[in-house]
Amino acid sequence: MHALPVILIFDIGKTNKKILLFDESYTLVEEETTHLPETTDEDGMLCEDVQGLTQWMRDAWQKVIHDKRYDVRAINISGYGASFVYLDESLEPFLPLYNYLKAYPPALQERFYKTYGGETSFSARTASPVLGSLNSGMQLYRLKEERPAQFKALKYALHLPQYLSFILTREPSSEITSIGCHTNLWDFEQNRYHEWVTREGIDLKFPPLKKSTDVVMVRSNEKTIPVGIGLHDSSAALIPYLKNFHEPFILLSTGTWCISLNPFNNTPLTTDELQHDGLCYLTYQGQPVKASRLFAGYEHEQEIKRLSDHYGEPIEQITAVAHDPEIIDRLKKRGWEERCLRDTLQHSVFGETDLKDFGNSAVAYHALIMNIVARQRMSTRIVMQGTDVKRIFVDGGFSKNSIYMHLLATLFPGVEVFAASVPQATALGAALILHARWNQKPLPANLIGLRHYAVNPR
Template sequence: MTPVIAIFDIGKTNKKLFLFNERYEIVWQKSEQFEESTDDDGYPCEDLSKLSQWISTSLDQVLALPDFTIRALNFSTYGASLVYLGEANQPVGYLYNYLKPFPDSVRTQFYQQYGTEATMCLQTASPALDSLNSGLMLYRIKHDKPQLFSQIRYALHLPQYVSFLITGQVASDVTSIGCHTMLWDFSKNQYHSWVSSEGLDRLLGPLSTSDSVQDISWQDHLLKVGVGLHDSSAALIPYLASFREPFVLISTGTWCISLNPFNESPLTVEELQYDCLCFLHYKGKPVKASRLFAGYEHEQQVKRLAEHFQTDLNYYQTVAFDPDIIQQLRNHRAGGDFHEVKAPPLQESLFRHRNLADFNTYEEAYHQLILDIIAQQLISTNLVLANSMNGQSAVKRIFVDGGFSKNPIYMNLLAAAFPELEVFAASVAQATALGAALAIHRHWNAHSIPSDCIALQYYAPSQQMVL
């Protein structure tokens, strides 16, 4: 029987269960999607009852598999979402959606009571995101839904709730508490004073680091069970486990998020303007992050290109990197320079304002689109790259994962934008689930972490193309 660790990876759309062997290879998996339910205001939300039932029955299923011995169990889930438990430790209320509209009156009351939006954002390293700040959601329930609030004994972030389903232990995890929640005072490394003033700290459960486990028995099987992780933090763990030299990870998807786990300098007002935040990684240390809406902009602009040039929507995937086009754009067309972006917000697309009739070919226009994205990516990544305490950066490598890591034009231009650093496209199978497994590696796996968890492709800066 193969020794394995089971990982529940709960996304808003896909709910997955993986078994990893001791080399962190996936040896079994299943995936399901659930229809959303609605909350007491009629807004879409997770069907918590269905999710809870799926987790317990799925665990029973894999424990009965004849080919595997499950030694440990952990969880990664989407963040910014709280589950509320009543006196009998049963869920009360709803797992409210973090996109749920936030009442203007409650928002105004909060900032009038505890400080300006700018001050609170700076102290908690959290952009003002309303319901996406889970601390504000709990504040809202206290003041907007007092009858529900009176029933709440504990408020658990979703990763800790799914762990609680198995362990029966109430806990708060630093990766959830410390990620744009407005709960954590990064300068004091403790809950912000407003949390205790509102009496919310007593609802949140004891703080735990994400590399801790509980020994429990489930259906007569002894398991070491982790406390669960916020998925953004979990995805960083394979890199922290694999590389000792300081690095920046650019995680690309709808958002391009630059993560520097080696920059502990306090967040500045300017960085907040550029959509920076800090969160706590699985060992409780701060990670500085900057966000760029580049994946979304790319998606919108390739639709525009396809319509203008009468091509297939995915035609951009056939466009090879051509340094001659880049040089031509920079020599003969205004706006090809990397340093034209001066002021926030970085979410404003440069390419959106370009006249497509100025371009002779789709290839030329698409190279300009990526040039414009990299112009903003340079600023966004530089915000977390340097340690502002001394103006220097120990980082020597940039890793890119997600969609843009497979884009040769993006990768070559990124290498040209950071010629002093080594730039790699990185590929990790199921990085979030793998991170949750690696977080508790020492508790279940006597072997060393394999060196080949992450596949890397190096991109050298072109000698003839200095940007």
């Protein structure tokens, strides 16, 4: 029996750590998910256990490479962003992997923006809304200002995806999709590190910037394997769509955050867009991707708990209700849609509405989704303006919600709206950019499953 040629992908989220194997047709042949216990930093804040993660990576790598069923031809990594691993002179982690949700000192933040041109100007130049520790560059600025001795001891700061690659290759690198994602590090006008990075000596703590498609050849188990340098997960998830579609489109990636990504809009972020949660990512080719965010998945999760408590029904029963045009019509006649369309991205009229007004859970759930989709239109239109977008691809949780999909199609009547199905899109994207390194077969044409939602004539 011949071993199956595969590419191994480590897909590292904050909650789930995954090992995935794809064959030469990019069919997922094996997947294993692990949850690793967290630790705390010196202030008691929960954070990733970098030592535990490192050991898990090494063990998982050895397990797969010695599995006689598979011939591992290449390896790549996708991982969450806004997180640094700090290496000392011995190239070993010596500080916690700080949680990007950690509160940022207001006085230090104020001093930083005052020094470098003010929040509005700086945010526009770096395509980074003011997000505190979520702007990963601010974590390094804090380290330099608050703990100069540890900053001096720092040899390299690696964004998490690049550290995960380093575990296998022992070659440190920086990579553009991690650097370009609301980090405060990248000057989108000059297409280089922002002036503050060099003025503060932060650039000296970064290893060389490599192409996202670069690999390091690693010798293991009597063979040499190309290992990628890792990708930021949001940019990786866009790759299957960029490989399959060349006409302008928007990818609406739905989860806790619903993120509208337009890789065909590279105009500079305006002040208004920044104030409405607009930002930019960079593709693996270094091209800007204008994006906007809506906290809709989180809101949906909170509100269906409220519905469940009020109506005394299981959450699964409430969310399983199918799209009902008659319920939508009744809600419209009551003026509900009009109220929703007057809402803002940050304000939900549904959250202030007495559930007794709806009568039953099916009507209430339709009303909730109507409100979410109305504000989703506002968010998506931020990145759509000025571009010739003809398609919206929706992936993630809401792509499976028939009410959401029908209503979204109704609110974008001049655009084709599709529910997209890409098994493990983030991991698949990380695999696809190394295609030429391991796979002689042509890229398959059916990587993405699509279901079209037409405008409801009613």
